[in-house]
Amino acid sequence: MPAVWHALAVVLPRSAVAEASRSLLALGATGLMEDVPTGTALRFKQPWDTGRKPRPPATVMLRAWFRHRPEPKALAMALPGREVAWTEEPEQDWNEGWKVHFQPIHVSDRLVIAAPWHGVPNAVVIEPGNAFGTGEHRTTRSCLAEIDRLATPGGSCLDVGCGSGILALAAAHLGMRAYGMDIDEDAVEAARIAAAANGLLATFDARPIAEVEGSWDLVVANLYAEVIAALAVDLRRLARGHLVFAGILSDRAHLVEAAMSGLEQVHRDDGEGWTSLTYRVPA
Numbered sequence: 001m002p003a004v005w006h007a008l009a010v011v012l013p014r015s016a017v018a019e020a021s022r023s024l025l026a027l028g029a030t031g032l033m034e035d036v037p038t039g040t041a042l043r044f045k046q047p048w049d050t051g052r053k054p055r056p057p058a059t060v061m062l063r064a065w066f067r068h069r070p071e072p073k074a075l076a077m078a079l080p081g082r083e084v085a086w087t088e089e090p091e092q093d094w095n096e097g098w099k100v101h102f103q104p105i106h107v108s109d110r111l112v113i114a115a116p117w118h119g120v121p122n123a124v125v126i127e128p129g130n131a132f133g134t135g136e137h138r139t140t141r142s143c144l145a146e147i148d149r150l151a152t153p154g155g156s157c158l159d160v161g162c163g164s165g166i167l168a169l170a171a172a173h174l175g176m177r178a179y180g181m182d183i184d185e186d187a188v189e190a191a192r193i194a195a196a197a198n199g200l201l202a203t204f205d206a207r208p209i210a211e212v213e214g215s216w217d218l219v220v221a222n223l224y225a226e227v228i229a230a231l232a233v234d235l236r237r238l239a240r241g242h243l244v245f246a247g248i249l250s251d252r253a254h255l256v257e258a259a260m261s262g263l264e265q266v267h268r269d270d271g272e273g274w275t276s277l278t279y280r281v282p283a
């Protein structure tokens with residue numbers, strides 16, 4: 001019979017969590033997690049928020065995992081007066097289980113993104129977990145669709161904030177000369193490894209955008225609206241065909257629209273709170 005975990009959940013005031021955690025560990029819990037009580041809206045501080053940090057909720061859902069349920073009396077002493085809920089969870093092979101969620105992304109017949117274990121012929125292969133950009137996120141997928149629509153073999157593509165390199169590699173796969181840059185050195189390294197693994201000619205480095213030269217047929221940037229607006233002068237300077245933006249929270253799209261004023265907006269995609277915008281830049 002497969003092994004089972006006994007999972008306990010208890011709602012507590014935040015001030016009682018440390019003591020309860022110690023007691024549950026003493027009763028044999030092998031793992032603990034602080035969660036948000038059901039029905040509580042959590043708000044994280046966003047990069048553009050000024051002022052005070054949002055307060056964490058006053059109550060916490062503490063979860064604990066046991067191989068064997070503790071004696072009810074011992075549990076009642078550990079969590080006096082608290083109502084606990086138990087569920088049973090089957091053992092999972094986490095190293096393998098998470099892979100199930102990654103499915104190949106079929107952008108078009110000529111552009112498919114897949115993980116190494118999918119074994120999809122002629123796909124751009126991205127190893128999940130090395131940097132942002134597996135194609136799972138809506139913002140990445142909308143950029144991939146625009147790259148597929150706008151790529152011209154022999155043209156050039158600049159990927160600003162390349163993460164895993166997925167967008168530059170997609171452009172290279174479609175015959176473009178591709179260059180990606182990122183402020184995160186680890187992402188640049190992951191992108192270089194992915195380029196080599198795919199046998200694609202794309203270059204990556206951590207140069208700041210102000211130092212990037214030339215003009216590019218396609219400039220893609222999956223970045224927050226605030227970052228796109230801050231980099232707008234360089235983004236406009238470097239583009240001579242199309243500018244593709246994603247990563248824009250829909251209620252911030254006006255920031256990008258203001259920063260790109262005067263350029264023709266040729267595509268807009270809204271969904272799940274995200275907006276993607278494409279502009280045509282006169283050559």
Ligand SMILES: C[S@@+](CC[C@H](N)C(=O)[O-])C[C@H]1O[C@@H](n2cnc3c(N)ncnc32)[C@H](O)[C@@H]1O
Pocket residue numbers: 132133134135139140143159160161162163164165166167181182183184187209222223227231247
């Ligand atoms: C949302 S990820 C996008 C990754 C990938 N291009 C994709 O579409 O999935 C944003 C990336 O931009 C990088 N980034 C943020 N600000 C940047 C900046 N000012 N210049 C260059 N890269 C930046 C981050 O390090 C991160 O890797």
